[in-house]
């Protein structure tokens with residue numbers, strides 16, 4: 001299934017000639033000097049397509065710097081006049097939208113905390129009705145693809161067609177090197193559901209650590225994301241927010257220069273022929289894999305019927321354990337990762353359990369009305 005979004009290409013609202021497409025600027029606008037000086041250095045690099053700056057900062061706890069507020073819009077205006085860089089800010093309320101529009105901000109984005117709340121997103125969407133401005137929607141804090149899609153749909157339904165998603169990673173309880181887990185699968189699912197929707201990666205918020213930015217930025221380009229949003233500060237050591245993840249404009253250029261640009265396709269006939277030949281091999285193998293899984297399921301059905309006739313439980317922990325051990329060690333010998341093999345086996349096992357449950361309980365299914373929420 002594909003999403004039904006009405007989207008204009010990225011080229012219609014941002015200069016995309018520079019590779020990769022780069023939106024950069026300080027995490028927060030702190031002082032007029034800091035913002036304007038950073039903007040000048042970024043513009044001078046010739047690599048940046050838009051200047052970002054947080055004016056209103058939704059902080060997790062009160063008492064931290066919550067953004068400079070509306071005065072920052074004036075500084076952004078000056079930065080734009082002096083550098084010609086279009087400007088981008090985060091909006092979290094209808095009032096923010098109103099003020100940003102009045103101040104001539106070029107691009108708005110909806111932050112991760114706002115995306116997680118459909119009331120907030122709807123308020124922003126309502127404030128955008130009848131306005132022609134690009135809007136980027138960050139993924140929600142929690143790893144919930146539907147919330148991300150819902151926010152994009154609400155903004156799109158308000159008539160915003162210059163739309164993009166920002167992948168900034170997800171909160172996770174698991175200890176990790178990253179501030180926010182990239183959970184690439186979610187971004188890949190979004191791209192699969194809406195191939196025309198540009199996705200901008202935000203390695204600054206994913207990593208929370210400037211040293212890790214290059215790895216995430218490279219992976220984002222390799223995942224065919226359309227651009228990068230990277231926090232850049234004239235002097236990160238004294239930044240008021242996110243000091244550890246910001247980079248100087250000079251470091252930003254070095255980082256970008258070290259990325260390898262890859263395209264979804266190349267025009268070289270020889271390369272394409274070789275790729276085609278390898279993909280043909282994959283097609284044949286995939287067909288065989290599916291065929292073998294179907295054969296396995298037919299045997300599972302026989303086992304299910306046999307267990308039913310003889311009153312044997314569906315789940316057989318020791319047999320399942322034996323399968324997990326034997327298969328993972330065999331797979332390991334064939335250079336497959338244990339994590340992958342386990343996932344694959346677990347998927348097959350749960351389908352096997354589902355199938356046998358269906359056989360065992362034929363005619364005794366829970367009535368549909370009992371399955372609906374009270």
Ligand SMILES: C=C(O[C@@H]1C=C(C(=O)O)C=C[C@H]1O)C(=O)O
Pocket residue numbers: 300303314315316317319320323348349352353
């Ligand atoms: C198929 C069986 O039932 C279940 C499913 C298994 C499988 O799909 O391999 C293994 C053990 C059981 O939990 C079985 O008992 O062999």
